[in-house]
Amino acid sequence: MREFCGSLWLLFACSVASIGVCFADEQSDLAFYEDVFSAAPYEPADTSHYLPSCARTLDSDAYKTVAESGLGTGWQNRIAHDWTFFDVPATQSKITVIDYAQTPSGLGYRYLANANTQSVVYEPWSSSKVMAIVGALSKFEPNVAADTLVGNARLADLVTSVHSYAEAGLADGNSNAIATYFANVASRDYITQLFHAGWIHTANANVRFRGAYGPTAFMPESNLWTSASLGYSQAVAHYAEGPDDPGYQTYRCEQCGLTGNKPMSTLAEAEFLKRLVSGEREPLTQLPGFDNSDLTMLLYAPGHSSTAGNVGGMMSGIGLMLARSIATALAPNDKREPNVVLDELTSGKWRLFQKIGAGPSETRQQGETVLLAHVCLPNVQGGREFTLAVQSEVPGNNDAAVGRAAKAMQATLNTSMAQLLAH
Numbered sequence: 001m002r003e004f005c006g007s008l009w010l011l012f013a014c015s016v017a018s019i020g021v022c023f024a025d026e027q028s029d030l031a032f033y034e035d036v037f038s039a040a041p042y043e044p045a046d047t048s049h050y051l052p053s054c055a056r057t058l059d060s061d062a063y064k065t066v067a068e069s070g071l072g073t074g075w076q077n078r079i080a081h082d083w084t085f086f087d088v089p090a091t092q093s094k095i096t097v098i099d100y101a102q103t104p105s106g107l108g109y110r111y112l113a114n115a116n117t118q119s120v121v122y123e124p125w126s127s128s129k130v131m132a133i134v135g136a137l138s139k140f141e142p143n144v145a146a147d148t149l150v151g152n153a154r155l156a157d158l159v160t161s162v163h164s165y166a167e168a169g170l171a172d173g174n175s176n177a178i179a180t181y182f183a184n185v186a187s188r189d190y191i192t193q194l195f196h197a198g199w200i201h202t203a204n205a206n207v208r209f210r211g212a213y214g215p216t217a218f219m220p221e222s223n224l225w226t227s228a229s230l231g232y233s234q235a236v237a238h239y240a241e242g243p244d245d246p247g248y249q250t251y252r253c254e255q256c257g258l259t260g261n262k263p264m265s266t267l268a269e270a271e272f273l274k275r276l277v278s279g280e281r282e283p284l285t286q287l288p289g290f291d292n293s294d295l296t297m298l299l300y301a302p303g304h305s306s307t308a309g310n311v312g313g314m315m316s317g318i319g320l321m322l323a324r325s326i327a328t329a330l331a332p333n334d335k336r337e338p339n340v341v342l343d344e345l346t347s348g349k350w351r352l353f354q355k356i357g358a359g360p361s362e363t364r365q366q367g368e369t370v371l372l373a374h375v376c377l378p379n380v381q382g383g384r385e386f387t388l389a390v391q392s393e394v395p396g397n398n399d400a401a402v403g404r405a406a407k408a409m410q411a412t413l414n415t416s417m418a419q420l421l422a423h
Contacts, residue, residue: 033399036319037356041315051280054383056102063100064108094265121259122265125357129357130298132183134272134276135209155297156168160301160316161174165318176213188248195268204265204268207264208263210248224236273373273389322352324410346380350375350378354371354374364393367402369391369405371389392409
């Protein structure tokens, strides 16, 4: 039942005298969700498909290489880290940033979080669709190309539609169905093991990928993945629906608890994306089967239909919050649009690859938002590059609560980007 402020609990919080204010607040929350959180992204002036590699050069022990921190169980304790770096209360958000620097020993990283929240699990919503795409691409043995077709649909359009939620060629904008198809190709056991012994060795045993995105999967015209330019036509097996996968779990399975069937943490999500983006530069952590052609497809989706806009892949990921926060941190008194500011600072070569997730949770009675992103800022402070994951939640099982969670995320990004780019 929906009443004045979207739900009964919120109505009771509004006195008769303040119902008008309550309406206004709800409208403001909904407007922020529509106009900022889920808006089409800013585009850089230069949209060429270069792979990000813009970390500044520093001779500093604040960063450690993978060789220095190791890969096995417990690597989280050996990395350069400050789990209370950001002045953001845990009640507002959870955030982890992995900051890059080129050190005398190689590509190094420092891990920064707020209030020791880096390992707390949550429902990642659609941010985890990156894992479904990556799982499918890494299991497909030939290279992918701009002309790779999945049945008769362009692979690039499918990847772009997952991030943009818009139609692209024969991809109809049903992000949930397309992402479920990719998970059905990869299998949930495989994606889950990537977080554990199969690749990342995440310390939290509860992190896993066992779910889907709605009841229906995208069904390609045929099981063939083909490329005229690379000369292959290969059958790709997949489950018809998520529950057909033996590794699938229902959302409220016995082992699932309140966080559902694909719980993740900011550290797990950020580390997953960081290893993908740095794969060619750091062979020790490169995902087997995932090369630069796969990374380019994930980030840019070359060959995507023009109806999807000038950008594709993760570059078409919706949302304005992170770009706004970065531009404000770098030029606090500049009132121009964030993309104009960033274009000027980076000669149009700034890159922001992102995937958001959000929803009102009936299970947890919360509005929740998640953002997974990689940022490259050439020429800024000698070059800044970092990967981040952030999650926010507020009470309320309605769309307005999701908008309030998005506002909390914006506040978190404003604080964290200012702190990060000042150091």
